[in-house]
Amino acid sequence: MKSLVRPAAALAAAFVALTPVTGQAADRPPFYEPPAHLPPHNGDVIRHERSFFYLDPFKHTHANAAVQRFMYRTTDRKGTPIAVTGTVLTPNTPYGHTGPRPIIAFAPGTQGLADKCAPSRQMPEGTEYEGLPVKHLLDQGWGVVVTDYQGLGTPGVHTYMTREAQGRAVLDSLRAAQRVPGTDLPADGPVALYGYSQGGGASAAAAELAPTYAPELALKGAVVGAPPADLDAVAANLDGSAYGAFFNYSLSGLGAAYDIDVDAYLSRHGQQVTADLRHNQCTTQALAKYPFLNSRFLTSDGRPLTERLARAPWKEVVADQRLGAHAPTVPVLLSHSRNDDVIPFRVGEGLAKDWCARGTTVKFSPNRVLGHILATAATSNEGAPWLRDRFAGRAAPSTC
Structure with a gap:
């Protein structure tokens, strides 16, 4: 199959790449x-x-891998074909285990909304903050693809937190990597799935979608870290917090996915802040520039945007992003810190219970690492050996 698939892909790529492009943005x-x-x-x-x-x-240290940036076809939440970009990495060392080299779909955590924040643009600059978790997977001898x-990078507003669009982009990144x-x-x-935070939600969404959207993939498992499975609970925790910019990202991303004009709810100041976040700030800069961002200081009527989530059209939009209604058919490792200050622990715990009730083999792994950012290391450290066991065909542990 390998000899047939790759030449066909190369032909398609050559044909499409020759097609003229239109409307290029000045900074793209x-x-x-x-x-x-x-x-x-x-x-x-x-x-x-x-x-x-x-x-x-400073570009002193690079990963010991062959790296390619690529553009591929996927579909948005409506099923419309779209182009997205990504990065595929192959370790330079031989795979030292029985069988073919596995591929991990690494679903990135929150990068920001600006095109310059795309992982495929940050990785060559040495500014991708999830570089170490990616390297840790490469060190196991696995191929890694990062959507x-x-x-994000391509035209339009990044559809941040949109369950189906993110899950499809992750699954199609695996197809493209092949x-x-x-x-x-x-x-x-x-193949397997891996993600933390936004990436945990995308990995979870991909695991739920895989049986119907990409049944041909030889999916062995999914690592899901701190998933934002219930956006109502996450929004209430974020608005006005040190991570308040993430709430603004969500409104922009979901508004773009559902054709809702977010600016209509905002004051002139709110529109300026939102435009800055959409076009100029990646995550670390946004958190430093807009700490404790509270939506009530951005709206035209002075009411927090969290109040809108209980009414149309936002109530239905937020409900669409809920994870746990569909059962992954592969084992899942779900890691979450009890001290998470971004995504409440009960959200990850609830997703584990929902999946268990639907028959998924879940290992729910709580930890007590202080804070959302530091806890990514706990997911990385536990995720690699758990994935190694899945590729070896060992029985998956369950806490259900």
């Missing part, structure tokens, strides 16, 4: 501008090129 490199016509299948590769992955902004999601020419990754080998 030509690589990120989609062609006028997309290839026919989800996961089809549109274009690819050599890239780099540095672990520091940029819809609208088709990018020159990666030396198997076209039909074992």
Whole structure:
């Protein structure tokens, strides 16, 4: 199959890459501008090129892997074909285990909304804050593919927190990684999902969607860290907190996905702040510039936007993003800190219970690491050996 899939993908990529691009933004490199016509299948590769992955902004340390940046076809939440970008990495060392080299779909955590925040743009600059978890997966000998999601790097507002769009982008990144020419990754080998925070939600969404959206993938398991499974609970915790910018990201992203004009709710100051977050600030800069951002200081009527979530159209939009209504058919490791200051512990605990009730094999792994950011290391440290066991065919543990 490998010999058939890759030449077909290369032909499709060559054909589509020659199609003229239109409407390129001034700050968007030509690589990120989609062609006028997309290839026919989800996961089809549109274009690819050599890239780099540095672990520091001084570019002293790079990952021991071959790196390619690529554009591929996926679909948005409505099922409309779209182009998104990503990065695929293959370790330079041979895979030292039985069977083909596995591929991990790494679903990124919150990067920001500006195009410059796309992981495929930050990895070559050494500014990707999740560089160490990605390297940890590469160190296991696994291939890794990192999606940029819809609208992050490519045109449009990044549809942050949109369950179906994120889950599809992750699954189609695996399909694309199997088709990018020159990666030396198997076209039909074992794959798995990994993500923390926004990435945990995207990994969870992909695990729920996989049985119907990508049943051909040889999916072995999913690592889900601190998933924002219930946006009502997350929003109440975020608005006005040190991570208040994330709440603003959610409104912008969901508004873009559901064609809701968020600016209509905002004062002139609120519109200015939101535009700045959409176009200029990546996560670390946004948190430093807008600490304790409270939506009531951004709205035209002085009421917090959390009040809107209980009414149409936002009530239905938020309900659409709820995780746990569908059962993954592969084992899941769900890691969450009891001291998470961004996504309440009870949200991850509730998702584990929902999946258990629907028959999924879940290992729910609480920890007591202080804070959301530091707890990503706990997920990384536990996730790698758990995935190693899944690829070895060992029985998955369950806490259900």
